Amino acid sequence: MAKDNAVTTASNWQFLFFGSYKKSQGRYARQVTGGALTVLMLIAAYRLSQWTAMEDVVFSGGHWAIGGIIAVLGGFVAYRLVQLPRFADFLIAVEAEMNKVSWPAQGELVKASIVVIFVIFFLAGVLFSFDLIWNTLFRLGNSLWPF
Numbered sequence: 001m002a003k004d005n006a007v008t009t010a011s012n013w014q015f016l017f018f019g020s021y022k023k024s025q026g027r028y029a030r031q032v033t034g035g036a037l038t039v040l041m042l043i044a045a046y047r048l049s050q051w052t053a054m055e056d057v058v059f060s061g062g063h064w065a066i067g068g069i070i071a072v073l074g075g076f077v078a079y080r081l082v083q084l085p086r087f088a089d090f091l092i093a094v095e096a097e098m099n100k101v102s103w104p105a106q107g108e109l110v111k112a113s114i115v116v117i118f119v120i121f122f123l124a125g126v127l128f129s130f131d132l133i134w135n136t137l138f139r140l141g142n143s144l145w146p147f
Helices: 002-018 027-055 062-081 085-100 105-146
Strands: none
Touching: 002 027, 027 062
């Protein structure tokens, strides 16, 4: 029993640093998610290093060391997060569902985009017209009835 527990503990530590959960499934969803998380961590590390440089929190040049440490740890956390079984299963399911989507052809996409842009500008014009009308009516009413 103790030997089984030791093997499980060793395999857990090995999985923590080197393992991949179902590495052939959901590959693109994991790469995109891990990349986005890494970019967020890099932005956070850069902002933290800039803040520590402005506030003189650490020694001269130490803000880059803190930013670098946060960036490396953030990249590791992002990589490990997409390997967690529950999160990886979710990403695998997302990629499977995205493969079922029937994507429109380029011409259909362009036509639909033009319609959406036209409707947005049309509704913006309608709202602008209503705003002008109500603004004029309220100013006219205010000048006729000063109370």
